[in-house]
Amino acid sequence: MSLPPEALLNWIESRRSIRRFDGRPVPRALLERILNTACAAPSAHNSQPWRFAVVSAGEERRKLADRIAGEFQRDLRADGVKESDVEGRASRAVDRLLSAPAAVILCCTKSDMTRFADARRSQAETTMALQSASLAGGQLLLAAHAEGLGACWMCGPLFAPQAVRDVLRLPADWEPQALIVLGWPAEEPAPRDRRPLDDTVIWR
Numbered sequence: 001m002s003l004p005p006e007a008l009l010n011w012i013e014s015r016r017s018i019r020r021f022d023g024r025p026v027p028r029a030l031l032e033r034i035l036n037t038a039c040a041a042p043s044a045h046n047s048q049p050w051r052f053a054v055v056s057a058g059e060e061r062r063k064l065a066d067r068i069a070g071e072f073q074r075d076l077r078a079d080g081v082k083e084s085d086v087e088g089r090a091s092r093a094v095d096r097l098l099s100a101p102a103a104v105i106l107c108c109t110k111s112d113m114t115r116f117a118d119a120r121r122s123q124a125e126t127t128m129a130l131q132s133a134s135l136a137g138g139q140l141l142l143a144a145h146a147e148g149l150g151a152c153w154m155c156g157p158l159f160a161p162q163a164v165r166d167v168l169r170l171p172a173d174w175e176p177q178a179l180i181v182l183g184w185p186a187e188e189p190a191p192r193d194r195r196p197l198d199d200t201v202i203w204r
């Protein structure tokens with residue numbers, strides 16, 4: 001890497017969540033490049049438990065958006081949210097997914113993790129698989145940033161995993177974790193908002 005460390009760190013910090021895109025498509029070769037970088041993430045036992053479903057714009061994406069939004073509406077109603085807000089929030093979620101030039105569902109598989117008889121270590125393995133898949137998602141966001149793309153991690157699939165499995169006909173061991181929308185940025189992010197280091201770090 002030719003960037004001096006300070007410049008590189010500043011660049012990493014300049015990644016922001018982007019939720020609005022212009023309409024230009026993201027070429028498949030570019031998505032493959034980004035996914036390769038995601039797959040270079042570290043993982044527990046080098047198990048590489050991340051999996052990705054790239055969802056093309058079109059019928060499949062519409063079905064996915066409708067199913068995720070349906071679950072979202074159901075949850076909001078159960079929470080007692082008033083109907084006009086339920087509709088508004090669900091339709092915003094649908095718009096976000098439909099208007100993104102590219103959409104990737106990040107999944108996690110536990111198939112290659114170590115199997116233990118006891119619950120404590122089984123839980124630790126599950127957590128390690130999720131941690132590893134999340135690191136791949138983080139690298140995907142940075143790789144998109146490196147290519148000049150905007151991206152945002154969205155949690156919808158975590159709340160509607162069966163809907164995602166059904167619509168995308170995912171392999172049985174793929175557990176949907178997140179939706180990452182990508183495209184060419186059409187918004188300036190709000191100023192960065194972070195807690196000061198003193199609130200998040202202790203030194204011993």
Ligand SMILES: Cc1cc2nc3c(=O)[nH]c(=O)nc-3n(C[C@H](O)[C@H](O)[C@H](O)COP(=O)(O)O)c2cc1C
Binds near residue numbers: 016017152154156
């Ligand atoms: C696990 C996770 C879930 C997120 N879910 C959503 C989401 O559902 N919708 C959304 O608009 N942004 C979502 N985000 C993006 C965060 O809101 C964003 O990262 C945070 O506000 C910090 O802003 P920044 O990414 O621009 O630094 C999520 C991020 C993470 C890591």
